[in-house]
Amino acid sequence: MTSVESAYELGRRDRKKLETRAALEHAALTLVAERGLAGVTVEDIATAVDLSSRTFFNYFPSKEDALVGASPASAAELRERLEAVPAEVPVLEALRLMSRAEAEHVQRRREQWLLRLKVFEQNPSLLPRLVASGTETELAVSAAVARRSGVELGTTGYPELATAVAMAAFRAAMMRWSAADGRPALADLVDEAFSQVAAGLPDP
Incomplete structure (x- = not known):
């Protein structure tokens, strides 16, 4: 892989991470607005964007942190x-x-x-x-x-x-x-x- 290709791949991964983070934030906010804080779990948020709870914790330590964003x-x-x-x-x-x-x-x-x-x-x-x-x-x-x-x-x-x-x-x-x-x-x-x-x- 050339240096240009490597830089492009790194940029693509970074964009994907930002998109995933934004999607989790939006899902957390939408669900809590609908159900209240106590009515939403990390699993609910992750499932809303077709991810696992483990993946959620790669981005946020808690659902509250996803809400603060x-x-x-x-x-x-x-x-x-x-x-x-x-x-x-x-x-x-x-x-x-x-x-x-x-x-x-x-x-x-x-x-x-x-x-x-x-x-x-x-x-x-x-x-x-x-x-x-x-x-x-x-x-x-x-x-x-x-x-x-x-x-x-x-x-x-x-x-x-x-x-x-x-x-x-x-x-x-x-x-x-x-x-x-x-x-x-x-x-x-x-x-x-x-x-x-x-x-x-x-x-x-």
């Missing part, structure tokens, strides 16, 4: 988006641009994300897992903000606070987006949330 690369991707913003752009604006790019990514998978938000609303016991899954992301973004602003983590508190505010603005936009059934565009709601923060959160 967080990619291990998400923290790195957000950090890279932030670092790609020119250094002269102020931190809050850079965080807005990072968040807007993420919103556009979510919008491209609108139905999947609306279903995920519905499942989490119906099953509050999943919320701690969702919060835990965001910890790695928040730490990675805080570190990038610290480098950008020239301060050390754990000293001024600025990187941690700026990141927490940005994440809260994004979550608030997601809640509005879900409540409005995906309209208007999530990126526009993110812009609105950041505009309110930049204005000092004046009374409505």
